[in-house]
Amino acid sequence: MASTFLYTLSAIAILVSLTSVSNACPPSDRAALLAFKAALHEPYLGIFNSWEGAECCHKWYGVSCDPETHRVADINLRGESEDPLFQKAHRTGYMTGSISPAICQLTRISSITIADWKGISGPIPKCITYLPFLRIIDLIGNQLTGEIPADVGRLSRLTVLNVADNHLSGTIPRSLTNLSSLMHLDIRGNQISGTIPRNFGKLRMLSRALLSKNKLTGAIPNSVSYIYRLSDLDLSLNQLSGPIPASLGKMAVLATLNLDGNQISGPIPPTLISSGISTLNLSRNAIEGYIPDAFGPRSYFTVLDLSYNKLRGRLPKSTLSAAYIGHFDVSHNHLCGAIPAGSPFDHLEASSFVYNDCLCGKPLKAC
Ligand SMILES: *[C@@H]1O[C@H](CO)[C@@H](O)[C@H](O)[C@H]1NC(C)=O
Numbered sequence: 533m534a535s536t537f538l539y540t541l542s543a544i545a546i547l548v549s550l551t552s553v554s555n556a557c558p559p560s561d562r563a564a565l566l567a568f569k570a571a572l573h574e575p576y577l578g579i580f581n582s583w584e585g586a587e588c589c590h591k592w593y594g595v596s597c598d599p600e601t602h603r604v605a606d607i608n609l610r611g612e613s614e615d616p617l618f619q620k621a622h623r624t625g626y627m628t629g630s631i632s633p634a635i636c637q638l639t640r641i642s643s644i645t646i647a648d649w650k651g652i653s654g655p656i657p658k659c660i661t662y663l664p665f666l667r668i669i670d671l672i673g674n675q676l677t678g679e680i681p682a683d684v685g686r687l688s689r690l691t692v693l694n695v696a697d698n699h700l701s702g703t704i705p706r707s708l709t710n711l712s713s714l715m716h717l718d719i720r721g722n723q724i725s726g727t728i729p730r731n732f733g734k735l736r737m738l739s740r741a742l743l744s745k746n747k748l749t750g751a752i753p754n755s756v757s758y759i760y761r762l763s764d765l766d767l768s769l770n771q772l773s774g775p776i777p778a779s780l781g782k783m784a785v786l787a788t789l790n791l792d793g794n795q796i797s798g799p800i801p802p803t804l805i806s807s808g809i810s811t812l813n814l815s816r817n818a819i820e821g822y823i824p825d826a827f828g829p830r831s832y833f834t835v836l837d838l839s840y841n842k843l844r845g846r847l848p849k850s851t852l853s854a855a856y857i858g859h860f861d862v863s864h865n866h867l868c869g870a871i872p873a874g875s876p877f878d879h880l881e882a883s884s885f886v887y888n889d890c891l892c893g894k895p896l897k898a899c
């Protein structure tokens with residue numbers, strides 16, 4: 533009897549220890565997480581208070597593991613969140629310190645989100661390009677400096693690269709166009725300079741390319757128009773020059789094209805006007821020539837902003853056949869002649885047309 537009892541007891545003990553072993557963090561992952569935590573300082577919310585003990589996979593805030601390998605798979609730390617931690621503190625997150633290269637010892641990690649902490653500085657550790665399972669890098673809204681790692685193109689599974697709103701400099705790494713799984717690229721609001729790689733169009737899976745508010749120079753590569761899935765292209769507020777490739781107007785699903793605030797010259801390709809693009813901002817460039825007489829029933833613009841350019845001639849008659857033009861702005865150009873009277877323009881105010889050479893008619897003065 534007693535021996536059976538002891539036997540059962542030890543069986544239970546083994547079972548319990550087995551479950552706690554399988555729940556436990558692999559010691560190397562645990563050490564890497566603790567070194568990562570040690571390089572950061574989060575004074576207001578206590579997000580790292582739970583980072584103690586052996587169960588990093590279940591009890592540590594923002595950490596999760598692969599259910600089969602029990603290796604750390606995700607770090608998900610967002611400074612703007614609905615989590616009760618934030619509601620209790622009545623504030624958004626703030627964190628200083630840097631991203632420790634110890635993160636690269638998490639060799640099975642697939643997603644690194646360290647977003648909107650406002651105060652994290654220092655570089656993106658170069659070694660992250662040796663994490664072969666990485667799918668998501670989201671470091672938006674910090675104060676990171678240095679460059680996008682030159683070897684980023686090694687991350688063959690990467691689908692999201694978001695480093696927007698930091699202080700990154702340097703150029704777009706040439707290897708980036710090797711990211712054949714990349715769907716979402718966001719480098720907005722940094723100080724990235726140099727040209728957009730000529731072979732940018734190799735990024736065949738890309739659906740959003742957001743590069744605005746940097747210091748990019750040179751021309752818009754023609755190859756961009758090979759990206760079949762691209763729906764949102766934002767190159768605004770850079771120093772890009774040269775013409776608008778006409779092929780942009782032939783893209784299958786391109787819906788938003790923002791090129792405003794550059795030094796783009798040459799004419800507006802008629803293809804852009806008859807395309808499926810619904811948000812087109814070409815404001816504040818050096819675009820010249822006539823507004824193409826290419827509007828038709830397919831032209832449906834929620835935004836068509838052509839202001840602050842060097843456009844001349846008349847507003848084309850075909851504008852009247854557009855399906856819809858919401859926010860329309862041709863102010864600050866050299867246009868002349870009568871504003872066509874008809875439904876697309878009925879709702880517009882004078883501010884859409886002011887500062888031209890001799891435009892006239894409603895809502896401006898009669899011709
Ligand atoms: C891109 O990938 C190819 C094939 O793996 C490789 O030969 C090339 O060096 C890579 N390009 C860059 C710039 O890393």
Ligand SMILES: *[C@@H]1O[C@H](CO)[C@@H](O)[C@H](O)[C@H]1NC(C)=O
Pocket residue numbers: 768769792793813814815816835837859
């Ligand atoms: C178009 O771009 C200009 C210049 O960057 C900006 O001021 C304007 O608000 C944009 N237009 C719309 C409708 O968003």
